[in-house]
Amino acid sequence: MVIGIVELLVLAVALGLILLFGLAVWTTLRGGSGARGALPSRERAALAAAIAQARWLPGHDEVEGETRVLVRRAYTGLDGQPVVLEERVLESFPAQDPAWEARFTEGMSKARFRCTYLNTEERP
Secondary structure, three states: OHHHHHHHHHHHHHHHHHHHHHHHHHHHHHOOOOOOOOOOHHHHHHHHHHHHOOEEEEEEEEEOOEEEEEEEEEEEOOOOOEEEEEEEEEEEEEOOOOOHHHHHHHHHHHHHHHHHHHHHHHOO
């Protein structure tokens, strides 16, 4: 009886060591950082450089029947798609407004001017 328990204990320790070794190999093959989703150093440097080059851009959208004119601070992500860091609404008006086109044109003009100003202010 005692020998059976000792054999089970030795078997459990051996299986635990095998699992621990397998986990170490798996972690090493996945990148070894241990952090999920961590980027390699070259990609982190590219991402930091892209964020440093972020620019303010004019934009507009429609949310719940309201046209919003806004400025967005964005950069090009590692996948080539734009990534918005910050968004500020400059003007909002009903999408069915009879003077929509005039308000939209004026709002976009203000947004372009604001982007020029913000981009100039942020550069040393």
